[in-house]
């Protein structure tokens with residue numbers, strides 16, 4: 434074990450934001466970057482991004498849609514910590530990408546709109562966090578607007594998301610009457626001032642809820658607030674670091690991302706409590722982050738980050754050791770050694786040569802088609818990290834060429850796009866169809882666009898009668914053979930040659946599951 438590596442690893446805080454669209458993820462990201470000194474004025478992130486990629490067709494499509502298809506990595510120092518924020522695509526059609534980003538983080542920040550409470554996409558994303566007991570911070574946003582009763586919002590989080598809430602701060606009013614937040618542990622009021630949103634606001638505090646200064650600020654409501662807070666203290670959970678780190682309890686913060694208030698409070702406690710990188714499981718053993726040999730896995734592949742280089746970048750989450758330029762790495766799946774000299778890190782969207790890279794950090798490798806999601810890279814040991822999921826698609830279409838001469842290009846394109854995780858492809862056993870499966874409708878469009886743009890093939894989609902996909906396995910090979918004969922008409926292999934059952938209806942699926950108790954029908958598949 435290396436002391437230098439473990440000291441460095443202890444500073445890392447790698448996380449992603451989960452929220453429903455419009456809750457304020459982009460706005461809070463911007464404010465975090467402001468505190469991380471990556472930007473000087475808020476309001477610049479979106480504009481800058483647009484200018485930068487104005488020439489790219491791919492990005493043009495993204496802009497046209499007003500969504501962010503891409504997902505990037507932002508690293509910034511804050512206090513003694515080095516924070517890695519992994520951006521996730523906001524549009525639900527790219528939820529698979531988001532799910533996989535969540536496998537690469539050590540914790541998450543949940544942003545909830547104070548007026549709307551827990552919304553549908555947050556519920557889904559929390560389910561994914563649950564798979565790994567990811568520790569969650571909660572920020573209740575938009576307190577500068579009229580919100581619901583905060584007690585009600587916390588109740589909703591507890592019942593709908595099944596996680597205990599421990600408010601660290603409590604809001605003093607909302608909407609026009611929003612005065613600030615009160616720290617339940619230090620008896621301090623953090624005073625909100627309007628119009629500070631584009632910069633780092635002054636840190637104005639009042640010690641003591643019952644102090645004269647507090648009374649002057651809160652006026653006629655001072656006693657009401659004091660009573661309410663007394664009640665909240667008695668009725669809510671106390672913060673418990675262990676329970677938080679086990680994913681059982683979430684510390685709750687309040688504020689306004691737009692007004693850049695409450696974000697500093699969140700960040701201060703986040704760097705203190707959020708977990709540093711932890712041990713990760715592989716098929717053969719557990720890898721500790723401070724081990725000297727380098728290891729990492731691919732959680733995302735992204736095309737055309739830079740319109741000038743029409744390449745693809747594989748994003749790797751480092752799990753141990755230290756990456757250094759020009760090191761020789763072992764690509765476990767291919768059993769091949771390669772030398773990586775041009776790894777990149779992504780600091781606020783700018784490409785920079787990777788610097789000190791340890792567990793928790795993200796590196797980007799240029800990918801010329803040999804790297805797949807889920808791949809593990811080491812310094813020689815044959816390892817395969819587990820827990821990087823494929824989710825069963827929910828939408829299916831048959832893809833057909835306009836020009837039948839281009840079958841080879843289509844197959845190649847679809848294979849590569851499925852390796853990237855952009856889409857899933859299925860080849861039925863009984864015919865030569867190509868079925869494309871996606872989690873969101875927009876994915877189909879992106880695939881057609883990229884097939885045309887990058888592989889020069891024009892495609893059309895046709896409807897197919899498929900309800901869902903299940904990866905099938907069985908302990909008993911004879912049973913599997915028997916099943917294959919019976920279910921032949923609805924069986925396919927996917928892009929990775931895994932046997933899949935594509936039932937035409939929900940009823941078919943339930944019947945099959947009932948009739949074949951020895952066959953496992955899985956809705957997710959790990960790499």
Ligand code: GDP
Pocket residue numbers: 452453454455456457458459460461523574575576577578688689690691692
């Ligand atoms: P995202 O879809 O989660 O990334 O949400 P955005 O950050 O783009 O915010 C959605 C909308 O809510 C935008 O118009 C923001 O300006 C607005 N918004 C975000 N945070 C706040 C807030 O604290 N107060 C108010 N009033 N509006 C906010």
